[in-house]
Amino acid sequence: MTKKPVQFQLNGSPVAVFSDEGQNLLDLLRRGVGDLSPKYGCGQGTCGSCTVIIDGEPRLSCLTLAETVEGQHVETTNGLANGPDLHALQEAFMENFAAQCGYCTPGMLMAAKALLDRTPRPSRAEIVEAISGNICRCTGYEPIIDAILAASGQPTRRTG
Amino acid sequence: MSSVEFRKDLFADERDDNLQEIGKPTRRQDILGHVTGRSPYYDDHLFDGLLHMRCVRSPHHHARIRSIDTSQAERMPGVVRVVLARDVPNNLNTLLSLINFGKDEEKLIQDTKVAYVGEPVAAIIAETEGQARDACAAVRVDYEVLPHVLDPEASLKPDAPVVNEIYPNNTFDYHDLYDHQKLRFGDVEKGFSEADHIVEGEYQMSPIEQAPIETCGAIAAPETNDRFVCYTSTQALFFSLGTTAKLLNMASSRLHFVGGTVGGGFGGKVDSIVEPLSVLGAVLTGRPVKFMWDRAEEMQVGAPRGAERWRIKDGVARDGRILARTFTGFFDAGAYTRLSSYAIIKCTGHIPGPYSIPNVASNVYCVFTNRTPATAMRGFGITGVDFAIECHMDKVAETVGLNPIELRILNAYRDGDMKPHRRLAKNTALIECCQVASQKSGWAISADAARQSSLTGGGGSRADIPESITDSVGRIGERRRTDIPTEPGMGAASRGRVAAGTQGIPIVAAAPQDEDMITDPARMGFRHAPVAPSQPGATPSSPVPPSAAPSAAPVPPQQNAPAPQPAPPQQPAAPQPPQATPDPAPAPYKPEQPFSRGVKRPGVSRFLSGSRRR
Amino acid sequence: MAIHKGRGFACINYPIGMNLGGDPSQALVHSTPDGKFMVSLSSIDLGQGMKSVTRQIAAETLGVPVSDVYVDTADSDTGPHCMGSFASRGTHRVGNAVIRAATEARKALLEAAAEELEVNATDLETDGQGNIQVKGAPGRTITVADTAIAAQFKQGRTLSGRGIFLIPPSDVDPDTGEMTPVSCFAHAALVVDLEVDDETGEVSVTEINSAYEVGRALNPRLVEQQLIGGAWMGVSHALYETTEPYYPDRSHGPVDFNTYLMPGPGEVVNHNIAVLERPAEDAPFGGKGPGEMCANPVLPAIANAVYNAVGVRCDTLPITPEKVLRGILANGGARPQGAR
């Protein structure tokens, strides 16, 4: 099987790996690079649990042909914390009980980060829109919306 | 936006809220892993040389397998092993054989006949998932398509195709006696004849996919000590281990299962299919093998909660009291039993819902059809019948012209009431829930309904077991010969009677095996035991008009207790949790007609529920 | 076009634990050399919070801070047998097993402390902060850490415990259905408010007011997670979900989340919950499992509210716009049943 070299930035560090023909970025990140934070939920682009940020935009790694990220900047939940210091979203997800099984959480965090990077104080409607491609089967979404509000320094149903 | 209040004022005299850790909003132990993406789900264990397994699946609802040609697939790039039925050492199982319930009937991989679309007939192990997919597409299976049946009631007709040869009547065999589970309490015909209204309804549940975001999967690998490790998404670690040991005819000591961090289950990860297949793959190849369902398989091949069909008939008095209720239920099990047979037992124990009804009867059928086998889902055995019951209660309320909440309170079960499965109700709280929901929504109920309590008004004559009418319609195989009614008691040539007042002894928890395990009851947060059921004659009255003057209600209006707040210290009373009683449990009740099992058990796993094997 | 408001009610109870018993769970508890405790299980955390609730149960029973306890699950080599995480059995069965194991470990802990303090173990109590003290004599204390060190390195004593909880199996009578199904029940009642579009049959749930009785909220935030998420799933089952949209015909079965429908984050329903706590005698600290029952009353309450709104009985799930519209057309138009 043909292997193709791919080089890109992953969470700020250079990565050089070989991808298989037709391999998607999710599989390359998980098995090729060993970044296990993006999750497989469907391979169809319908669940959002593999969401990563590529060149500042949220994308679905399961629908991204791995070799196409050559030279691009990829961000995953694995790089969200700054060393031991958690990102405000991570703190807010913990504080607001915004995860149950936790499987959708890395994708949710990436979708939320992409939003906050551009819109530091999003409205509730903007948050809903930002996570609309990410499915959560456990929480009913409300704690997640609350956590993103809290991470952006806005009142939630508990604090507001 | 949602809100949560804790009504600490209710049942306050039964609880000691002065606990150190219980009742505190402690953060989840696993939350840091979740938000950093480092929680170790089964697929987060990396192996060098990991192989991938995929299944070749039936495109037909029902077909005989004439032949399977894997020659082309074997030559495909990356293919390491083709797995067929003959590679499975003990290729017949039923999931609940681990508790000795039902006959072995389902193959891990089929070789003779497929009974649903998606049933596996072969598995391919290849270097990549894509190669395994390509090779699956190259397997040629010659099928002889057979007539199929998809509607559960059509499946009960004498001429219906046989879905599952182990159960040739298309129904699970209960107690080696009937083709359904019966419940008989009192005399429903008498109840109907005394009623002012008869209310009938039919309800149909949809099949529901559990839809965890992590699909079912497992990775198995040889360990260095001649064992196999299996990382799994299972909801039941030893269930999956035991099933694997049985199907692979392997000592359980050679299996090392690791799980416990699972991306949602909702009942869909009990079936233990990915574990034996991945371990079999590791055995056959000597390499790590992953078997993971893709989303399409999870949705259409993974077992859903089966559809249920319910018919309910109520005899209702003018004032809203339900005098008799019958159920006829059909659980669409799909092609194999999985857990449906047990759901029906659970459901039968739940009937007629949280109400005290003096005459109750039900017939519930576990029916085989040519569709994906059904299994557990959040609300196992209960969600469907509760939908039926509560929709039906709305019709009853409309029929008698009563506020639907008051109708529920009027008929609600209370402490000390006898349930149709012949055990006394205790620790009930339906009435209080109704009252609080009424308050919160502003949907007013009468003063009399607001005055009722689960603690009083039960027991007395409501604790009696009435003389009950029985019948023996629906013996196994009868329905295959002739079309007979499915409703309770219908079509009976003769009726039996079970005398009033007979009741078995409730089973309580096995006592702690060592006195060191007996907990100081003062530390368990209980206060005095619930008050004894009140005397006869205190049964609830008929509802009074809403115009009646409100009186002091046992459920006062909202007292918002923003939990968690430690309550002030109080004197520990003398609670009596079970840990306090070192006495051995009373002997389990044994009905005269033994609960029949009859598992075919070559290679049966030996370590689960051994007490139930005979 | 008209939007019709509807209100529906339903209430339920829910059996806790595997129906006929015969479903044991075990737990092992042991201390580290300096008095931190590990709980070993083979139970599964599916997101319901098994690791967290058993941790709090162990800490409460041991009498130590929750930060001094961790739960390790599920490795079949180290975690003792558990039937599994289903049937709302986790809190009840595993919780009770953890209580027994932690009780035995606590007994050893107090005996070790008694030896150090030269008193009777029965005269000792824990303060929940990591100290063991003589009842009524606040000055005479020893830390759990010092006790564990003494037990380990001086006394030769393990601070550990085993626990199993089993409801022995019950039989079922084939003719009457007599059985001992379960030992306790959770309860719920709720009122659903919704709107129905009589031209399209579309239903939107606007508010839920509910009362859930859970025995005891062992961790109120975990209970809240279950109740809010569970009610969401109830709405989903009522209005959206099916693997066979034309059941019993098998055509058009969904294979992805675009066609297997669930409410999105734009359909979050205001849900006002009251939690009631009537502790069950044989449940751990009285707590019943809330995880399954929370969805159940939502389904019929929605069906009843749709009837109240437009006079259509939707007795077949899910209640799709198509079924509502067919009902309205069959009735010759919407037939609102009156405000409640």
Next chain:
Amino acid sequence: MVTVTTVDTLQEAAASSAGEAVFLGGGTLVMRSVNYGELTVPQIVRLRSATALRDIRADGTRINIGAAATMGDVLRSSEVSFLHPVARQVGGPAIRNMATVGGNIFAPHPYGDFAVALLALDARLRMSDGSETDLESLLAARDSERRLVESVSIVRPAGDDFRFRKVSRVKPKGVSVMSLAAWLPRSAGRISGARIAFGAMAPTPVRARAAEAALEGATLDENGIAGALSAATQGLSPPDDGLASGWYRSQVAPVHLKRLLLGGGSRP
């Protein structure tokens, strides 16, 4: 096994493997097929850089949208603000950063909401062989189309002449029960040359010609549109799928058309 060929021009891509290879645009459809092993010919061809085909720019009275422009590109372009409500209804944010205008034209039922809007706007397509075609002709034969789309050209609709509505069960993101787009040029309050397109009412986006005809010379009010509503589904036999039956689609198409024509744009 899938092979991936990278080329520099759209023309090379179109010629690749005699047109048998699948062209990788945003990947939302092709990569799903790759992941599920569903490509009939397991060959992918892709452009080394699609930047040049992502341009959105006004050209006289027309606006050209490069076929590789994503929904996200559309949303960022002020030239096509009238298409923002359409692009916002395609997938979630991540999908919108991948899904392309060109790909949407080839998206199977029930996808392709953007193409519905383009059909109502009478889009002209510039193809990889340099020829031009109109979208309606391409849709009619798209399964056998071997050329690739290079760009899409539309006229900017005046005022509120253009409307779009998507009906989905899940909010805010769900696939179409149906989508509707209308271009309603008016003079002196009377409609002239209306174009109405439906999505998810046929295997491809289609025009509702009978409704268009009924609107000729009509006013945009309850009386004026009555004829169009009764003709809304004439000639259409919408499909059953997991989201809705053909019966339901037929039944509510006039309702949603009415809401589109009288109520304006997309629902929140």
